[in-house]
Amino acid sequence: MNVAFIGLGTMGAPMAGHLLKSDCALRVYNRGAARAQQWSERFGAPVSQTVAEAVAEADVVALCLGADEDVRAMVSEHLLAHLKAGVVIVDHSTTSAALARDMSALCDKQQVAFIDAPVSGGQAGAEAGKLTVMAGGREEAFARIEPVLDGYAAKYRLVGESGAGQLAKMVNQVCIAGLLQGLAEGIHLGQSAGLDMEAVLDTISGGAAQSWQMDNRASTMLKGQYDFGFAVDWMRKDLGYVLDEARRQGASLPVTALVDQFYAQVQQLGGGRNDTSSLLRALQSSLKGEQH
Structure with a gap:
């Protein structure tokens, strides 16, 4: 299978890198020259100079871009003029459901x-090849891209027609936002009361309060470390789509709208480039303001 991968950012770069270890013949492209050069040096493989070159023989084209306008421009202005009939575009960007249907x-x-196929798992999941993919589109097209998804996803599923993948990603982001705000408020309360929060979190992580966010983010939140992971700017973009759809x-x-304002x-x-667990910063900043 000939695969073209377009978009070598924080998520796309490792995803494309995993495909080098698969049975597919891979070509990649990135709009910015700097990231393209970084990818080539990291993985020891060439980068196509144009979209047309990258997709010339493609059976599947994977996209990992930014927002609605990026995907619309790439598909309508660049891709379709160069694709043969029967190609499957699988879009891993997080966009609106309306854009996916369009x-x-x-x-x-x-x-x-x-196929709209946004991913969850963050940079760590992309690096490990353990992403979750929620997809919308036709069953026959989805079946054709499964060998590609195997390269970087631990779990993938077609959840409905076009747009359903993006709607599922919205549900995902709503759940994450609420969990992180609850975790931030719990830590904030414990710290304000002078508790040993490492001991507290170790204890409650064995009970009903346990979550992926607690297991993977609580320790760094306690240290005020946020220079990694899924950025606040990206989450606000995603929550904008969520609230528009709502x-x-x-x-x-109401909780999602409130958390969006905390972000x-x-x-x-x-x-803006902090990890989404930095909601604790807003609470701590508010407390400092009250003290002054």
Whole structure:
């Protein structure tokens, strides 16, 4: 299988790197020259100079870009002019569900399949090849990309028609945001009361309060370490899609809307590139403000 991978950022770079160890013939492309050079040096493989070169023989094109506008431009302005009929585009970017449906309809006109397949697991999951993929699209197209997903995902599933993958990712982000805010508030309360929070967290992690976030982020939160992982800027972009979709669906998400504003406070503190566990910063900053 000939695979083109476009987008060699924090997530895309290791995902594409894993495909070098698979049975597929891989070509990669990145819009920025610096990241392209970094990927080539890290993995010892060439990078295509143009989109057309990368996708010339592709059976599957994987995208790992930024927001709606990035995917729309790549597909409509660059990709479709160079793809043969029968190609499957699998989009690992996190976008709106409406964008996924638009791209699917656009691709259908040229006999190209489009699968929206956002990922969860963060940078650590991408590096380890243990991501979770939630996908929307047609079953026959999804079946064709499974050998590609095997390269960097521990779990993947088609959850519905076009747009369903992005909707599932929204559910994922809502759950994460709520958990992180609860963890941040718990730590904040314990620290304010003078508790030994390492002991407390070690104890309660064996009970009903346990979560992936507690297991993987609580220790770094205690140390004030946030220079890694999924950035606040990215989470706010994702939550923007979530809240827009909630308004369209008439769904009430009061906690998510509130946590989004707490993330805005972290951005105002200069923490836009901090890991999403930095919600604790907003609480600590508020306490300092009250003390002054």
